[in-house]
Amino acid sequence: MTRDQLDSRTMYYGKGDVWVFRSYAKPLTGITVIPESPFRGRENVLFGMNIKVAVKGEDFLTSFTEGDNSLVVATDSMKNFILRHAAHYTGATVEGFLEYASRRFIETYPQMTGVRMNATQVPFENIQVGSPDGNIPSNLVFKYSHNESAGAIVEVERCGENIELSYAQSSVKNLRLIKVKGSGFAGFVRDEYTTLPETSDRPLFIFLDIHWKYKNPADGLDDTRDSYVDAEQIRDIAATVFHENNSPSIQYLIYLIGLRILKNFSQLEEVSFESSNRTWETIVETVDEGPGSVFTEPRPPYGFQGFSMTQEDLAAYENKPQEAGSI
Numbered sequence: 001m002t003r004d005q006l007d008s009r010t011m012y013y014g015k016g017d018v019w020v021f022r023s024y025a026k027p028l029t030g031i032t033v034i035p036e037s038p039f040r041g042r043e044n045v046l047f048g049m050n051i052k053v054a055v056k057g058e059d060f061l062t063s064f065t066e067g068d069n070s071l072v073v074a075t076d077s078m079k080n081f082i083l084r085h086a087a088h089y090t091g092a093t094v095e096g097f098l099e100y101a102s103r104r105f106i107e108t109y110p111q112m113t114g115v116r117m118n119a120t121q122v123p124f125e126n127i128q129v130g131s132p133d134g135n136i137p138s139n140l141v142f143k144y145s146h147n148e149s150a151g152a153i154v155e156v157e158r159c160g161e162n163i164e165l166s167y168a169q170s171s172v173k174n175l176r177l178i179k180v181k182g183s184g185f186a187g188f189v190r191d192e193y194t195t196l197p198e199t200s201d202r203p204l205f206i207f208l209d210i211h212w213k214y215k216n217p218a219d220g221l222d223d224t225r226d227s228y229v230d231a232e233q234i235r236d237i238a239a240t241v242f243h244e245n246n247s248p249s250i251q252y253l254i255y256l257i258g259l260r261i262l263k264n265f266s267q268l269e270e271v272s273f274e275s276s277n278r279t280w281e282t283i284v285e286t287v288d289e290g291p292g293s294v295f296t297e298p299r300p301p302y303g304f305q306g307f308s309m310t311q312e313d314l315a316a317y318e319n320k321p322q323e324a325g326s327i
């Protein structure tokens, strides 16, 4: 049967919200340090993930059509499988764990021909504590963060005797950045439907998900190759580009962020964005004393943008003489 025929029917099952907390995973080292970010690695004293696994295979058909459970691996067992394999994982990244666990699923269960694993890292942050030497980051107590988090999707497929990687993507999700001044939005279509005034300065609040793929997926899966790009570095590039540029729109801002990511990390093939516009509503333009204003949350509905870029976009940008070197 061809891949198309196999894929023509939707059929999968799995488990979501598998929360994995592993202490003392291997520290992440060998990071390429970039000017935009202080990130140099991670201790991984606490390594947390929320995982979703979905498996597929033609042999599961009778479980749907005849109630035949003889080949069904209970999703409860999938949860246990993931948790127990977290004890055996010797790497330092979410991507690496997903690849490791999904390959083990295929090796263990012949009825599975494809496994897709999706994870959101649970970020634990250092917290400073008092000590005789002053305030130091605790190596025992961590802060559960509700800020942005790293994410990854890994898909592997059985191909005859081999297990092949069919998809890998890394992400930083739910990044929320506000720039108090220095963003405009003007020059857009004005017609009978337009009520939005043009602005040269708005308090631009954006929600951002950024995804990236490596030219060689091994660079993102194997942290010993010294080419791993961490979500914190991508986050810091986004913040730096936002800080530096007077943006005329979110569309152009994410393009500039993409260029800077591709420039810093030539090992990446593609970067893509999903952004949402949460620009604050201005209530008081100028407060009584000083330069401040008063804002409130915007009301729905919210605008959004989606954009993907490759190294070809960076090459095209750098070949444009007037702009070369400015990112």
Ligand SMILES: O=c1[nH]c(=O)c2[nH]c(=O)[nH]c2[nH]1
Pocket: 185, 196, 248, 249, 250, 251, 277, 303
């Ligand atoms: O950066 C923006 N891009 C848009 O396309 C848009 N549309 C809108 O109403 N506000 C904005 N802001």
